[in-house]
Amino acid sequence: xxxxxxxxxxxxxxxxxxxxxxxxxxxxxxxxxxxxxxxxxxxxxxxxxxxxxxxxxxxxxxxxxxxxxxxxxxxxxxxxxxxxxxxxxxxxxxxxxxxxxxxxxxxx
Amino acid sequence: xxxxxxxxxxxxxxxxxxxxxxxxxxxxxxxxxxxxxxxxxxxxxxxxxxxxxxxxxxxxxxxxxxxxxxxxxxxxxxxxxxxxxxxxxxxxxxxxxxxxxxxxxxxxxxxxxxx
Numbered sequence: 001x002x003x004x005x006x007x008x009x010x011x012x013x014x015x016x017x018x019x020x021x022x023x024x025x026x027x028x029x030x031x032x033x034x035x036x037x038x039x040x041x042x043x044x045x046x047x048x049x050x051x052x053x054x055x056x057x058x059x060x061x062x063x064x065x066x067x068x069x070x071x072x073x074x075x076x077x078x079x080x081x082x083x084x085x086x087x088x089x090x091x092x093x094x095x096x097x098x099x100x101x102x103x104x105x106x107x108x
Numbered sequence: 109x110x111x112x113x114x115x116x117x118x119x120x121x122x123x124x125x126x127x128x129x130x131x132x133x134x135x136x137x138x139x140x141x142x143x144x145x146x147x148x149x150x151x152x153x154x155x156x157x158x159x160x161x162x163x164x165x166x167x168x169x170x171x172x173x174x175x176x177x178x179x180x181x182x183x184x185x186x187x188x189x190x191x192x193x194x195x196x197x198x199x200x201x202x203x204x205x206x207x208x209x210x211x212x213x214x215x216x217x218x219x220x221x222x223x
Binding site for chain 2 (some may be wrong): 001036038040045046047048051052055057087089091095096097098099100101102
């Protein structure tokens with residue numbers, strides 16, 4: 001079974017830009033892995049931010065964008081806000097789905 | 109408004125069974141893959157199972173294979189998870205979620221497996 005890897009933690013300054021990545025233990029991530037990105041704040045259910053690599057949901061702020069970068073899926077946050085402090089998870093599809101371990105993003 | 113509402117969680121003894129339900133409204137349920145995801149206390153997200161639009165394709169994470177069964181009723185816009193032979197390590201909040209442009213999540217239902 002594939003292991004999906006994410007940075008355990010990242011810090012960004014208010015108004016700054018940060019990129020989170022999502023890698024696969026068995027090779028490069030492609031659009032065929034249908035990468036998703038999710039945001040979860042403490043005590044809340046997750047919510048999906050990005051599906052199929054780069055598609056925002058209706059509720060996803062425009063400051064979040066998804067893409068492929070260097071064999072990984074990536075999520076860039078441009079113009080970080082205090083409310084963006086959260087845990088971010090990615091998932092990849094191999095038939096079944098595998099979630100990454102999550103990235104704790106601090107806005108400080 | 110899109111809504112996913114899980115129900116059926118609770119306290120169950122090891123070896124017992126539970127059936128989770130997820131009632132969906134606000135999008136064309138029959139057009140999307142659906143999945144169950146769980147989160148043990150203080151841990152990350154773990155995909156449990158998913159099912160295609162007509163129920164003909166189902167996938168499970170290895171630890172639940174042979175014990176859990178995912179199903180759906182498109183006429184009722186509902187997703188289900190039958191959980192048998194429950195173990196302590198199945199203790200978690202269970203979420204249902206859609207896919208693609210319908211990738212919303214429910215609020216979750218807590219399953220506690222303990223004697």
